[in-house]
Amino acid sequence: MKAVKARKDEISARSRTRFESWLKDMPGSTVYKGHARFESAREVTVSGHLLTADQIFINEGGRAIVATMPGIDQINFLTHTSILQLDTLPHHLVVIGGSYIGLEFAQMSRRFGSEVTIVETAPRLIQHEDADISAAVREILEAEKIIVRLDAQCVHFEPRGIEIAVRLSCTLGPPDIQASHVLLAVGRRPNTDDLNLMKAGVELDKRG
Numbered sequence: 303m304k305a306v307k308a309r310k311d312e313i314s315a316r317s318r319t320r321f322e323s324w325l326k327d328m329p330g331s332t333v334y335k336g337h338a339r340f341e342s343a344r345e346v347t348v349s350g351h352l353l354t355a356d357q358i359f360i361n362e363g364g365r366a367i368v369a370t371m372p373g374i375d376q377i378n379f380l381t382h383t384s385i386l387q388l389d390t391l392p393h394h395l396v397v398i399g400g401s402y403i404g405l406e407f408a409q410m411s412r413r414f415g416s417e418v419t420i421v422e423t424a425p426r427l428i429q430h431e432d433a434d435i436s437a438a439v440r441e442i443l444e445a446e447k448i449i450v451r452l453d454a455q456c457v458h459f460e461p462r463g464i465e466i467a468v469r470l471s472c473t474l475g476p477p478d479i480q481a482s483h484v485l486l487a488v489g490r491r492p493n494t495d496d497l498n499l500m501k502a503g504v505e506l507d508k509r510g
């Protein structure tokens with residue numbers, strides 16, 4: 303995994319450097335690095351600079367949601383960002399959330415050699431897709447010896463030595479599984495909470 307991570311770091315650094323130079327060298331383009339916040343509908347501050355424009359395009363992306371599940375504050379969990387910093391292979395990765403991001407990390411980790419369990423609260427994987435797609439994806443994952451636990455309505459976590467007990471206590475399957483690592487993949491939220499959008503006259507709803 304050290305070599306895998308080194309290769310990933312090298313590819314992403316190369317891509318980032320190229321992209322940044324392209325933007326910096328483009329006529330009429332200036333790149334400021336820092337956290338931008340609105341001062342008014344037409345003003346933004348970043349790293350001590352006040353920028354003014356008639357139109358401001360907001361493109362701040364999102365981050366992983368940390369769901370309020372019992373025991374989550376007692377364990378070290380991974381998100382789709384921090385899992386990319388691992389340079390050792392999880393012995394048993396438990397993925398909470400059976401949608402696109404959870405499934406891609408589940409399959410990737412299994413193919414690297416981890417034992418993998420996917421825990422999903424809904425009765426099927428990737429609910430945004432049709433039921434036959436969910437069933438086909440489940441079949442593919444199970445053929446690779448990934449354990450899929452659906453209808454897991456009662457997930458909670460507990461540290462157990464250097465490992466983590468993930469309690470499911472649901473109707474099907476063993477009530478308790480032991481993980482070396484837990485990946486939370488239960489959705490993403492927009493990074494709009496620290497942009498001072500109120501100063502720009504924009505109200506946020508509860509989903510940001």
Ligand SMILES: Cc1cc2nc3c(=O)[nH]c(=O)nc-3n(C[C@H](O)[C@H](O)[C@H](O)COP(=O)(O)OP(=O)(O)OC[C@H]3O[C@@H](n4cnc5c(N)ncnc54)[C@H](O)[C@@H]3O)c2cc1C
Nearest residue numbers: 336337338339361362363364365382403406490493496497
């Ligand atoms: C694990 C994973 C796998 C994915 N796989 C796919 C895929 O296969 N295909 C696909 O199409 N999409 C995929 N996506 C989705 C895709 O990454 C996003 O749709 C895309 O990155 C959104 O682009 P964006 O520029 O809007 O936001 P981002 O790529 O998130 O970029 C936003 C940028 O804004 C910066 N920023 C945030 N707040 C501020 C601020 N206040 N001031 C200054 N800068 C700020 C952030 O640091 C970031 O650099 C995946 C996402 C994840 C997490």
